Amino acid sequence: MYRIKSAKDLAGHIEYNNLNNLATEEEMKAFLETAKEFDFYGITINPSFVELAKETLKDTDMSIGTVISFPLGFDTIEAKIKEAETAVESGADEIGMVVNISQIKDGNYAAVEEEVSKVKEAIGDKILKAIIESKALDDEEVIKAAQAIEKGGADYIETGTGFVSPNTIYEDVNLINIIQKYAPKIKIKITGGVNIYKIANQLLTGGADLIGSNEGYKIVKDYQDLRENTKITPKPIKFD
Template sequence: MTDIELLEQKARQNAAKAEAGMFPSPEASSVPGSIAYPLLTPGATPEDISRHCDEAIQNGFASITVPLNSIPLAVELLSDSPITVGTMVGFPFGSVPLHIKEREIFSAIASGAQEINVVVDIAPLRQGKKQLLFEEMKTLREITEKKQLVFVLEVPFLNALETITAVRLASMAHADFVSTSSGFFGTASIAHASILASASPEGLLVKTVGEIRTLRHAQALLSLGIARIEIPKAPDLFHTVAAR
């Protein structure tokens, strides 16, 4: 059995154990502090952004993700909170030319964004051109400077070798996070999150995007070592918990 096969097997076993509650879970009260709360729907108004920021504050979420043109308002509204303001670059396909991603990043940083989520073009991975992807990752790391850099990998479209290769390249490029998906093409499974967690070396954090409907599901993901869970309807989860 190859190293890749062993790692994939371990990841699947860990996912099954997490779902069965066999790993120590974080306290329910600590879960909101690991939540990334995105608002990436078309046509978001200033009122929508304001409500989104209020919900993030009220629930104690870790971060929000908003469109590029909404960053200044979100930064202003969250200026007295520890909540990180992020945005997406290359969304949703990741296949825009590098110079376009660079311009989006410059715009995001100038607007005050603290976290940059870059959708990776997975075509080079699927063609075996990992050096091409690595050079792009290095360039993006250089221009994001000290901002949090997240490489979004769309893991559901990759096999184990491609996924693990992407994680290793992101680590070599000194990214802060890797993410399972953008959420645009559906969400990742706990098995997808587990393979990122298993493949990521110390210092590279993992974000997962999922349809999380129960607190127990969120705790299972966190028990795998996931640092951030991106949940579009996160307040609903905690309202449900509070109502019990």
């Protein structure tokens, strides 16, 4: 069972996101410098900022992630492959690909498996996260999508883009439970609605491998302020 050991440990389970399409280069530089403070597992940014991130974070161990076919997932396989290859060439370590949700709703899980497999093949040893929009799916669709994604060779299934209403913690825990049961080999990244450390801790305890959040800095800073910066002076022991 997961239990937070320190702010550093918590940050090691968080991908700090900034997918704001209005972010300027100066704002992105500030975001990347902020990320350095806690040395997160990684960051996720838009593809146009990957090269900047590669240079800015070169002296850290943080993974650089970006997204393709984001946030709708409707691009063709060929377009997704090209986007992924370009992102890797720019310096991305991890690719978050939005799968074609229409194919899931149509029950065309073979097509989902195919696009995951081909994008994974294109990026080689880089990490592939297949993003579903779990809020739009019922449990049976999640199960079959997770199985197709696992068979396709993705490293993670990610539960959302963060661009729709987030799941409740109970919905996220349910997702973790059914994915672990029916697609046990794939790792799980929860994205959307996680903005305090207590929720992050509960989801990690529940079996999530990673938390994706644009509130990553706040989550870790609040934990650090509450737990690691609290100074308690022990009472002196009196002997009779």
